[in-house]
Amino acid sequence: MAFENPSRDEIKSILENTKNIAVVGLSDSPDRTSHMVAAAMQDRGYRIIPVNPKGADTILGEKRYDTLSDVPEPIDIVNVFRRSEHCLPVAEEAVKVGAKVLWLQQGIINEEAGQVAADAGLVVIMDRCIKVEDAITRPAR
Template identity: 40%
Template sequence: MESDWRQNLVTTSDGIAQLLRDTRRIAVLGIKTEAQAGQPAFYVPEYLHNAGLDVVPVPVYYPDATRILGKPVYRRVADVPGPVDMVNVFRRSEDVAPHVDDILAAKPKAVWMQSGIRNEQAAQRFAEAGIKVVQDRCLMVEHRRVAR
């Protein structure tokens, strides 16, 4: 019997807490630079970095940026050396699709689409590949909740 990919869609508080306990290294797709410090795509990864997680910057723009949060920048998730526990996505819902193959190539354990980001087709492709998926939730908010 084929496994049901829907079991990889993480929607419960317990499921999210377990996912976060298993996460140490997060590639942040769409991270902003220090110059955009007031935007969630910078301050959420900054929070995670300060909380002790290994944050790997994967900006979509900012071609001149070589380091963000003091860490080297990668242009594709698949180019990040070593294993990635989670890809934290800061892209508009309609802009997630072009990144699906890149993310799949990196074989992360999980993909987390930030608040307001939901792409059912992408979520299904990740889930079918055995990757846990969270949509439309803030990683910083959930991490703070779990870390208590």
């Protein structure tokens, strides 16, 4: 059976019930897409948790963590800015830390990572931009 993203109504519900978004691959460089998207989500009221083994100690005013396992608080969404071939270990770690959603950004698809996350009960979203989906499903925030 081919992968299908949740419906827009389901995505809206996910975003309405989200507080913490761990952004894997978040760059400390303001000209990078990951930084721009995370900053926009932060401006919309979400708590952004930077996850990247490289970079400044803080990104967007938040402490940076090397891995998802280092994050000392609950994670609602693991938002991934990594190449598709690097997503399986991220999915496995998202399962391990008890995240609710694995969200692979636009252009990122990894069926195996999605299956690992889905089998563990996570909602999986692939090849969608979280910023765009938030703007479409929750325009007046």
